[in-house]
Amino acid sequence: METKKGTLSWLVDFSGKHLKEYVFSIIFAVISAIFSIAPYFVVARLITWLVNGEKDWNLYLSGILSLLGIWAAKEVFAAISTLLSHRATYAVLSEIRKRIAVKLTKQQLGDVFDIPSGEMKDIMIDKVVSIESMLAHVVPQILPNILISFGMVVYLFVVDWRMALASLITLPVGGLAFMGIMIGYEKNYNNFTQKNRVMNATAVEYINGIEVIKTFNQTSSSYEKFTRAAQDAADAAINWMKTCSSFMSVGMSVFPAVMVGVLPIGCYLGIIGTLELDVFIFVIILAVGFMLPFITVMSFTDDIAKIGTVIGEITEVLEKPELERPDESVEKLSKFDVTLKNINFAYKDKLVLEDVSTVFKEGEVTAIVGPSGSGKSTIGKLIASLWDVKDGAIYIGKTDIRKIPLKELNSTVAYVSQDNYLFDDTIRNNIRMGRLDATDKEVEVVAKKSGCHDFIMGLEKGYETIAGGAGGHLSGGERQRISIARAMLKNAPIIILDEATAYTDPESEAVIQRAISKLVEGKTLIVIAHRLSTISDSDKILVVSAGKIDGEGTHKALIKNNGLYRNLWAAHIQSKDNTLWR
Secondary structure, three states, rough: OOOOOOHHHHHHHEEEEHHHHHHHHHHHHHHHHHHHHHHHHHHHHHHHHHHHOOOHHHHHHHHHHHHHHHHHHHHEEEHHHHHHHHHHHHHHHHHHHHHHHHHHHHHHHHHOOOOOOOHHHHHHHHHHHHHHHHHHHHHHHHHHHHHHHHHHHHHHHOOOOHHHHHHHOOOHHHHHHHHHHHOOOHHHHHHHHHHHHHHHHHHHHHHHOOOOHHHOHHHHHHHHHHHHHHHHHHHHHHHHHHHHHHHHHHHHHOOOOHHHHHHHHHHHHHHHHOOOOOHHHHHHHHHHHHHHHHHHOOHHHHHHHHHHHHHHHHHHOOOOOOOOOOOOOOOOOOOEEEEEEEEEEEEEEEEEEEEEOOOOOOOOOOEEEEEOOOOHHHHHHHHOOHHHHOOEOOOEEOOEHHOOHHHHHHHEEEEEOOOOOOOEEHHHHHHHOOOOOOHHHHHHHHHHHHOHHHHHHHOOOHOOOOOOOOOOOOOOOHHHHHHHHHHHHHOOOEEEEEEEEEEEHHHHHHHHHHHHHHHHOOOEEEEEOHHHOOOOOOEEEEEEOOOEEEEEOOOOHHHOOOOHHHHHHHHHHHHHHHHHHH
């Protein structure tokens, strides 16, 4: 059985090609740490000379100059270590975000939608950046500081084992206090993280839904939901800090208080004549010195403790199953008929499609109609590989789509949904996303064919106008026409229009219909529609009901032989007449 990787394995995996930089960063950090403790020996020697009445100023000068040299060397090596670790870390963080982004493109749509956008933003941005401290500081500093502290303690035992023990008296109490901080750490951190995820998701929901909130006068209730989420997140942090504050206070007060043992015991041993003054001074300085690296290590306790949870959240996304597609094509596509054979599809526990079999012929227009929730959009999404087929098969020509690489399939199928998403970029670049190497002239030619050119030129900056987040600066009809233009530029042999005229007015719909007629010449066109008048002249109409195919044929044949289609048509005509009457 495949076992999941642990936190350390993931950190090594993330570090990848940057491991060499981290190794050199650690080496330079060790050298810097060695230089950082050297001044304690020099200072101890200077004080010993002073106590013993040494009057050779050249010795003191050489000691002071050596201190300056040591300090400069320490800073240089520390700077190199920090530069290497940060350069590697920010490259790693960038690569992690790229891996998450690529992963989302390889997952089923349901797995992506299962994670609220606010939570996904928190993972991709906040959680990823939170491991910066671990990689850039903890990795290069913990090992050197532990080694230096351990080495200084060992040296103290060599100098005088009694004073070495005296300097360690406060460590057990301080250590127990720091261990107290870790009581319930995982539970508290998980609670804190969960509350913040809810707050982020609620904030995004509140911002995205502000128009509906204001329109339906739900300001107070929606704001209350957000404030409650924010308060819960604050309470989680405050309550967690309350449980740790007393332990933290004791630990930070007692742990570094080495003089509590060193001074009284050293004075006693000096009085009874078993400890020389210069040795006593040397021990005092070393005792203070070995605590600083210890304190540095302890300051990273929080980063070390939470890293497992943070990595767990990031890798939860990376470990989700991907669409099963090969890296290279087995056979070249030559025919572009789309065949569905015995498709059964369920979203979680809900059966959406049951035993669906049909053929969408190349060069023909096939429409899919049916009541809301019947599964018609799911058929389009399965063909476009936004969902994965588990039971049954879909073929393009004679090739199972599961044997077609995603990149090739994406260039073969153009999918235009009713929710036409535009990026916060220029209109020209939004159209160009259909084919990134398209020239400005090609973009403008396809815009004219899709009926976009005139309204684009009427905008303040023409093609250089920013569409806004999700195309918010444009109307629904304008966004849909740009999406059609994008699909035309892609020039894919199979086109799926999922209610592409859902939000348009009659004038825009007429423009889009003319654009579609130019888009589909010689291609396999699948139209998912709720306005039946727009697809009445299709080569074939597929009627879907409750996840099953209720009938298929031309408009005339279905009006005559299919009761569901006849009812849908009658309801559409009545709605159209009522609209005209009003």
